[in-house]
Amino acid sequence: MKQKLSVPVALLALLMTVMVLAQYEVIDLYIQTIILFVGINIIISSSLNLVNGHMGEFSCGHAGFIAVGAYVSSVLSVALFTQDRVFGAPLLPPQYAFIGFPLVLLAGGIAAAFAGLLVALPSFKTRGDYLAIITIAANYIIITLIINIDKIGGARGFMGMKRVIFAMEDVAEIPWMILWVFLFTILSIIAIRRFVSSTYGKGIIAIQQDEVAAEIMSVNTNKMKLIAFMLSSGLAGIAGGLYAHVIGYVNPKSFDILKSTEALVMVYLGGMGSITGSILSAVLFTLLLELLRPLQIIKWVAIPLLLIILMQFRPEGIMGNRELSDIFPRLKKFYRFK
Amino acid sequence: MESLVQNILNALQWGSFYSLIALGYTLVYGVLLLINFAHGDxxxxxxxxxxxxSSLLLGHYHAIPIALSGGVALALTIPLTMILTSVVGVSLERIAYRPLRRKGAHRLYVVITALMCGLILENGNLALLGASRKKFPxxxxxxxxxxxTVSVxxxxxxxxxxxxxxxxxxxFIVTKxxxxxxxxxxSYDKFAVPLMGIPIDSVIVFTFILGSSMAGLAGVLFALSYPILDPYMGLTIGWKAFIAAVVGGIGDIRGAFAGGFILGFVEIMVVAFFPSTYRDLFSFSILLFILTLRPTGLFGVPKTTKI
Structure with a gap:
């Protein structure tokens, strides 16, 4: 009983506290945005961890899928719920935005999952560093495609998502984005965790250990790879949709290879194949970025330097491939990460 | 017809840069199986x-008694740059990669360290020298x-x-x-080689000297051809050269050379016939296509995996 309820109750309490604090403006917009970014980065790092950690591939073009999700969901939500210069009158009444928004996010995720096919299909034959290249190339291809579609702003970027948020706030004056980011973060962690620890999903870990052996043990490796890549890029797409609506503006340049590098750093900082590791590292990394902001450009020297030093002392990342409950077994009383 | 010849010449030059940088990638990869993402930087x-x-040698800082003439300065700049750049490359190896290798860290952690080293080089440069671009003399x-109508x-x-x-x-060096x-x-067997009395660390240092001095050479030539320097100039060209090295079959000298020229040709030809914003789209799609046909690159030999 204790084990079953303690985590949901704790999460609900956390959500309620943050929402109430945001509602009565105890925490200002800046801190709210940081909290939102923490959530988004958790989705990004844990979804990339599915491919890079659990499956052991080296995908370094995650930002491409984030971009697909961001653009698809932004265009859909702007076209459906707002009066826009390009897309004209709203196709649906704006007061339904709060119902439509999660669906729009899911649509962005699905589109990103199909973009993941761009990587998943070549991965049947290629492995390792050759696959790394394909992911980088996929990132570049997606970015240049977006730049060349003038209807969605091209290189100028795309905006208008704030109006969707305002449409939701017209219905009820609550911090909607905190609610959505929180929900989707929890959902994606549950999805990844349940998938990886299921008997079916063990195939992914088998591929990481030894692909040939996995194949002999009747793991359908192609199918597993397809699922892993599509799930990973789909979740990244959802994160992208959230990111676009939090910022209110997307630009193809913000999803270039540097963003992918950030995602990679979070995965390897947390430890390959550890879900709690990537959650921890996403929180730490986001907070570190904000804390070091006063340093300005030195920040981008200090953070890599910190990471290099960390790698020297703990070359397997913060958690290695263990979960939090492996390190503190007492925690299993409250939650079981299996 | 003439414009085609002109484009081929341009592509040869552009491909030469990619080749020079890709050679550095492939040398390090061929020995250590390490993607040295700091190479572009x-x-x-x-x-x-x-x-x-070169500014020093041309007497812009008034630090040397006589200002050298352009030709002599260039002849001195090239070897000096190659030496100094290889010092940078080797110190990266000594400070960041070697301790990790000794600890037996997972290969990808070394790759992440390389990425971080690249970021430090870029932003350290930006912090030290400021954002203003430098004009190469x-x-x-x-x-x-x-x-x-063709001009060279x-x-x-x-x-x-x-x-x-x-x-x-x-x-010649690698094969003879x-x-x-x-x-x-x-690269064939890292554990058996020290048993044969081969000093593994000095060979690796030599590899880094070779790779980084080629990077230095590429830097000089790039600066001579496109004389505006900024801290992020190595970023894109580095990633693309890595892609070129992989398309050729990473770890193989011929592969890196051929891959660099292929990428150069594709980019220049796409720009010659389409709007330039389509360059990355076309070139990467073609490279993806090549990799689908030959999953281990043009010159790469597929490794058999045993259980």
Whole structure:
């Protein structure tokens, strides 16, 4: 009983506290945005961890899928719920935005999952560093495609998502984005965790250990790879949709290879194949970025330097491939990460 | 027809840069199986070193008694830059990669460390020297040879010739000399090689010296051809050169050389016939297509995996 309820109750309490604090403006917009970014980065790092950690591939073009999700969901939500210069009158009444928004996010995720096919299909034959290249190339291809579609702003970027948020706030004056980011973060962690620890999903870990052996043990490796890549890029797409609506503006340049590098750093900082590791590292990394902001450009020297030093002392990342409950077994009383 | 010849010449020059950088990637990869993502930024460092060395030699800082003439300065700048850049490359290896290798960290953690080193080089440069771009001094007079409507500068010929020379030199070192044999042996079996009495660390240092000095050379030539320097110049060209190395079959000298030229050709030809914003789209789609046909690159040999 204790084990079953303690985590949901704790999460609900956390959500309620943050929402109430945001509602009565105890925490200002800046801190709210940081909290939102923490959530988004958790989705990004844990979804990339599915491919890079659990499956052991080296995908370094995650930002491409984030971009697909961001653009698809932004265009859909702007076209459906707002009066826009390009897309004209709203196709649906704006007061339904709060119902439509999660669906729009899911649509962005699905589109990103199909973009993941761009990587998943070549991965049947290629492995390792050759696959790394394909992911980088996929990132570049997606970015240049977006730049060349003038209807969605091209290189100028795309905006208008704030109006969707305002449409939701017209219905009820609550911090909607905190609610959505929180929900989707929890959902994606549950999805990844349940998938990886299921008997079916063990195939992914088998591929990481030894692909040939996995194949002999009747793991359908192609199918597993397809699922892993599509799930990973789909979740990244959802994160992208959230990111676009939090910022209110997307630009193809913000999803270039540097963003992918950030995602990679979070995965390897947390430890390959550890879900709690990537959650921890996403929180730490986001907070570190904000804390070091006063340093300005030195920040981008200090953070890599910190990471290099960390790698020297703990070359397997913060958690290695263990979960939090492996390190503190007492925690299993409250939650079981299996 | 003439424009085609002109484009081919441009593509040869552009491909030479990719080739020179891809050779550095492939050397390090061939020995250590390490993607040295800092390599593009080492090219940038090379260009900056060349800028300071040449400005010094040309007497812009009044630190040397006589200002040298352009030709002599260039002749001194190239070897000095190559030496100084290889110092940078080797110190990266000593400070960041070697301890990790000794600890037996997962290969990808070393790759992440390399990425971080690249970021430090870029942003450290930005923090130290400021965001203003540097204008590389003009050292040799530009001579333009014209054949009909096709024109070639002496610099372009020099770049292309250098790329070919470097290729033959590296191919010779790797396949014909004793240290090249040691390099290949390390990539074949890292654990058996020290048992044969081969000093593994000095071979790796030698590899980094070779790779980084090629990066320095590429930096000088790049700065001579496109004389505006900024801290992020190595970023895109580095990633693309890595892609070129993989398309050729990473770890193989011929592969990196061919891959660099293929990427150069595709990019220049796409820009010649389509709007330039389509460049990355077309070139990467073609590269993806090549990799689908030959999953281990043009010259790569598929490794058999055993259980």
């Amino acid at each position: 080492i090219v940038m460092v090379g260009a900056y070193i060349a800028f300071f060395v 003009e050292m040799v007079d530009k001579v333009i040879y014209t054949f009909g 500068t002496n610099l372009k010929i020099a770049v292309i010739l250098t790329a070919f020379l470097v290729f033959f030199l590296l191919q 000399t004793k240290i090249g044999m040691a390099m290949r042996a390390i």
